[in-house]
Amino acid sequence: MSSKVERHVLFNRHEIEAAVRRLAAEITEDFRHKNPLLLGVLRGSFVFLADLIRLLDFPLEVDFIGLSSYGSGTQTSGKIKVTKKLETPVPGRHVLIVEDIVDTGLTTAFLQKYLIRRKPASVKLCALADKPSRRQVPVNIDYLGFTVPDRFLIGYGLDANQKFRNLPDICSLEAEE
Numbered sequence: 001m002s003s004k005v006e007r008h009v010l011f012n013r014h015e016i017e018a019a020v021r022r023l024a025a026e027i028t029e030d031f032r033h034k035n036p037l038l039l040g041v042l043r044g045s046f047v048f049l050a051d052l053i054r055l056l057d058f059p060l061e062v063d064f065i066g067l068s069s070y071g072s073g074t075q076t077s078g079k080i081k082v083t084k085k086l087e088t089p090v091p092g093r094h095v096l097i098v099e100d101i102v103d104t105g106l107t108t109a110f111l112q113k114y115l116i117r118r119k120p121a122s123v124k125l126c127a128l129a130d131k132p133s134r135r136q137v138p139v140n141i142d143y144l145g146f147t148v149p150d151r152f153l154i155g156y157g158l159d160a161n162q163k164f165r166n167l168p169d170i171c172s173l174e175a176e177e
């Protein structure tokens with residue numbers, strides 16, 4: 001029996017835009033006088049971060065850290081490696097981590113520990129999506145776009161084998177019999 005993979009739109013570009021606006025308003029309220037460092041987690045967060053910062057009308061800085069837990073498939077290996085180091089000094093800074101998806105939570109927990117060792121003034125987390133059913137370690141998300149089901153998502157920065165990051169909608173990949 002042959003099976004093929006179909007993609008379904010879970011959140012379209014208009015729903016994403018509304019969510020990013022809501023998050024930007026919440027972040028503005030909390031960070032407008034703090035000159036925060038927005039830390040994008042590569043690669044999945046770059047589209048979200050690019051849209052988000054253009055709605056933040058106050059002084060801020062942006063840096064990126066490359067973290068990887070997935071191999072080439074859709075299953076996490078559970079091992080996190082730093083693929084690109086953070087270049088901005090963290091001591092005394094208000095850091096806002098910008099993540100694409102919190103899934104098992106292992107990547108975020110790793111990053112929070114990594115940052116806290118570097119003595120920031122504060123560390124908060126903004127995530128586009130949360131898959132709570134897959135959590136292995138507790139993670140507190142301060143600013144959340146969408147709660148999503150246990151599906152593999154692509155689009156709006158999210159990839160499958162490095163493809164599909166350019167889709168403007170968030171889609172799920174489903175195997176159809």
Ligand code: 5GP
Nearest residue numbers: 044101102103104105106107152153158159
């Ligand atoms: P965690 O460490 O929380 O299990 O995984 C976090 C990372 O795994 C995310 O930042 C993201 O890069 C990747 N990831 C988790 N779920 C998905 C998904 O549904 N689609 C894609 N493309 N990446 C995912």
